[in-house]
Amino acid sequence: MIDVIEQKVKHKLGAHEMRLRHVYGVAETAQKLARLYHVSEEKAWIAGIFHDIAKYDALEDQLNMMDLRWIKAYVDYPVIYHAIAAANILEHEFKVHDQDILNAIKHHVWGRKNMSTLEKIIFVSDYCEPNRGFEDSPMIYDMATKDLDEAVCYCMKASMDHLIRQGLVPSEEQIEIYQYYQEVTRGESK
Numbered sequence: 001m002i003d004v005i006e007q008k009v010k011h012k013l014g015a016h017e018m019r020l021r022h023v024y025g026v027a028e029t030a031q032k033l034a035r036l037y038h039v040s041e042e043k044a045w046i047a048g049i050f051h052d053i054a055k056y057d058a059l060e061d062q063l064n065m066m067d068l069r070w071i072k073a074y075v076d077y078p079v080i081y082h083a084i085a086a087a088n089i090l091e092h093e094f095k096v097h098d099q100d101i102l103n104a105i106k107h108h109v110w111g112r113k114n115m116s117t118l119e120k121i122i123f124v125s126d127y128c129e130p131n132r133g134f135e136d137s138p139m140i141y142d143m144a145t146k147d148l149d150e151a152v153c154y155c156m157k158a159s160m161d162h163l164i165r166q167g168l169v170p171s172e173e174q175i176e177i178y179q180y181y182q183e184v185t186r187g188e189s190k
């Protein structure tokens with residue numbers, strides 16, 4: 001099954017070399033963190049390699065892979081569509097029904113409250129995998145090995161700061177999720 005999934009990824013992202021390297025980077029980083037946190041390395045690898053599969057699909061193709069409910073919910077934030085579409089492709093085309101893998105893919109852009117360990121691992125790995133070339137990647141990875149929630153919080157703040165620098169406004173949902181993880185790291189929420 002993993003072979004077939006990998007072939008699909010190579011086929012779809014083959015023309016996007018940087019993206020292909022990114023998804024392998026996420027899969028490998030996630031696998032290492034999964035080993036550390038005693039969650040399935042196989043699940044981490046699958047979620048990592050597949051999370052951006054729909055990134056270059058035409059909007060129409062992404063929408064075709066989604067329920068109206070999701071389309072409406074993120075109509076102002078179509079950046080989320082590639083994540084929902086990827087989870088649906090994995091479920092419908094490859095019959096992967098593991099909700100933890102599907103949720104990790106679905107929520108890789110903003111995260112969500114009450115993420116599972118696997119979801120947090122994918123969220124953080126997406127940000128700190130080495131091929132992305134961010135200066136603070138090694139520091140974030142190191143942080144993730146010590147305190148996953150702290151690393152989640154850091155990545156959320158960094159991606160909102162990135163939006164703000166581009167003159168964009170983070171969504172209310174994104175801010176709420178960030179505030180939730182701030183509370184978690186302060187020991188106020190669970």
Ligand SMILES: [Fe+2]
Pocket residue numbers: 051052055082083108109
């Ligand atoms: Fe993505």
Ligand SMILES: [Fe+2]
Pocket residue numbers: 022026051052126
């Ligand atoms: Fe990604």
